[in-house]
Amino acid sequence: MRxxxxxxxxxxxxxxxxxxxxxxxxxxxxxxxxxxxxATATAIAIGVPLGIVAAxxxxxxxxxxxxxxxxxxxxxxxxxxxxxxxxxxxxxxxRSALIVLFLYALLPVMRNTVAGxxxxxxxxxxxxxxxxxxxxxxxxxxxxxxxxxxxxxxxRVAAVVGVGAATIAxxxxxxxxxxxIFRGLSMTDPTVILAGAVPAALLxxxxxxTLGWLERGLTPGAARQRRVTFRAVAATAIAIxxxxxxxxxxxxxxxxxxxIGSKNFTEQVILGELLAQTIERATNLRVDRRLNLGGTFICxxxxxxxxxxxxxxxxxxxxxxxxxxxxxxxxx
Amino acid sequence: MAASIEFECVHYRLSSGVAVLEDVSFTVERGEVxxxxxxxxxxxTTVLRLINRLLLxxxxxxxxxxxxxxxxxxxxxxxxxxxxxxxxxxxPHMTIGRNIAVVPHLEGWPSDRIRARCAxxxxxxxxxPVSYEGRYPHELSGGQRQRxxxxxxxxxxxxxxxxxxxxxxxxxxxxxxxxxxxxxxQERVRKTVVMVxxxxxxAFALATRLGVLAEGRLVALDTxxxxxxxxxxxxxxxxxxxxxxPVVSRVSH
Numbered sequence: 001m002r003x004x005x006x007x008x009x010x011x012x013x014x015x016x017x018x019x020x021x022x023x024x025x026x027x028x029x030x031x032x033x034x035x036x037x038x039a040t041a042t043a044i045a046i047g048v049p050l051g052i053v054a055a056x057x058x059x060x061x062x063x064x065x066x067x068x069x070x071x072x073x074x075x076x077x078x079x080x081x082x083x084x085x086x087x088x089x090x091x092x093x094x095r096s097a098l099i100v101l102f103l104y105a106l107l108p109v110m111r112n113t114v115a116g117x118x119x120x121x122x123x124x125x126x127x128x129x130x131x132x133x134x135x136x137x138x139x140x141x142x143x144x145x146x147x148x149x150x151x152x153x154x155x156r157v158a159a160v161v162g163v164g165a166a167t168i169a170x171x172x173x174x175x176x177x178x179x180x181i182f183r184g185l186s187m188t189d190p191t192v193i194l195a196g197a198v199p200a201a202l203l204x205x206x207x208x209x210t211l212g213w214l215e216r217g218l219t220p221g222a223a224r225q226r227r228v229t230f231r232a233v234a235a236t237a238i239a240i241x242x243x244x245x246x247x248x249x250x251x252x253x254x255x256x257x258x259x260i261g262s263k264n265f266t267e268q269v270i271l272g273e274l275l276a277q278t279i280e281r282a283t284n285l286r287v288d289r290r291l292n293l294g295g296t297f298i299c300x301x302x303x304x305x306x307x308x309x310x311x312x313x314x315x316x317x318x319x320x321x322x323x324x325x326x327x328x329x330x331x332x
Numbered sequence: 333m334a335a336s337i338e339f340e341c342v343h344y345r346l347s348s349g350v351a352v353l354e355d356v357s358f359t360v361e362r363g364e365v366x367x368x369x370x371x372x373x374x375x376x377t378t379v380l381r382l383i384n385r386l387l388l389x390x391x392x393x394x395x396x397x398x399x400x401x402x403x404x405x406x407x408x409x410x411x412x413x414x415x416x417x418x419x420x421x422x423x424p425h426m427t428i429g430r431n432i433a434v435v436p437h438l439e440g441w442p443s444d445r446i447r448a449r450c451a452x453x454x455x456x457x458x459x460x461p462v463s464y465e466g467r468y469p470h471e472l473s474g475g476q477r478q479r480x481x482x483x484x485x486x487x488x489x490x491x492x493x494x495x496x497x498x499x500x501x502x503x504x505x506x507x508x509x510x511x512x513x514x515x516x517x518q519e520r521v522r523k524t525v526v527m528v529x530x531x532x533x534x535a536f537a538l539a540t541r542l543g544v545l546a547e548g549r550l551v552a553l554d555t556x557x558x559x560x561x562x563x564x565x566x567x568x569x570x571x572x573x574x575x576x577x578p579v580v581s582r583v584s585h
Contacts (some may be wrong), residue, residue, distance in 0.1 A: 127421030132410030145425045
């Protein structure tokens, strides 16, 4: 008789799994952090200026926010899948994932920038103008500092959502903690799912707490400016340390020649790995592995778009799903 | 004495065509305190905003120091005009010292000069520089904030100060204390002040000359003594709204 694992011992299995996979786990965590961080940073760099423009020009602002709103409503898995087929910006791997994550992060950052600027007391703005501030001085010395807590709140939402959405980026070969979730799903092994899901949730909570702390520190009157400056510096230092660590962990993944893909179940991963090692042994080419892509459709699109060079397909699947040929049954 | 501010047949209309000011003419001499009174919405604030070129007249000319505001660079003009609002408009994210230093900072003064000026102004408005410079606006009472607002308006030593219902949000005791303070400070700095208020008592307490605005027009402009004896119903209306007419107590110049 088959015995199920007792529920209570999941933590034990989980900890065992983490310990035995620790190097790989740290790499996945680093990838995850880099994906979220780069996407959020880009969203800040582009979303804040767009928000400022949107706050100044209501009609343009409404159009920008409408666009960002629509993007937000597209399910992330659909967007990842769609982007695989888009030339130039698309494909599989971290770059496409970053574009999707950036688009998701854009709305909260932009919307909160607009809200922050609109929320400034009329008297403060009027006093600035009446004292002879130029538009630029007003923006840098009054509007942005006063809108900052609201903007940081938007960044906080963007980063937390980003940590979650980045798990789905594993479907297009961007790596990260989502790899474990997809692997666990295809193995129907809850331990492996949790091995990715628990750190992702903890990461989201940590990001939320850090940015919440920064947000409270930036609220005028809540704290002295010096302490706020210290917090900003500390947060930046932590972020930079994470980026540096993570880019070391990731550096092996970039600058390669032949890209081998695979679908997201064990046999495919093994086949992909066999193919990769065969090429590595027989040639001097460097091989980049994009294993665990989320299914036939994504592999096919990636192949067509040139984002991967090869993956192993089955004749039956190729005939029906890719070439859309009718199935000819044997005559009995 | 040379005229510091001059309104010549000034009209101001909103873009909707509604006339806010019609044919307003007056001059303010250097060092004078002109107080304009009128009901809410009668265009008092518009007069102030025309002076520092937050608005331009629809017709007529506003001159500051002999030059029409249309010919002034708006930024340069505003830095020569202090502005005090009812809500004060101190920047909540800046210390008191930094708030006072805004215009000197914009003008690029060296930091030791800004520091000295800031301490001097806090002394002038009756706040101890050592204990107040580093505080934030929310840590101060309404009256203290208004003192800081006045110090900020004076920071770059502008020849003209505009005050928009500066004491309107204060309780009556603090308000009369601020009136005394204002007279004491004005005695020392001798700025050209244009103040608007809907409080006739305040107007009598502070004005060198007093103007009454009604329906977009300046219906009277004279010394407080002359206004107090006027027979025009549009002026009597304000006088009758006062509690038993107070003895006019002014520091004589």
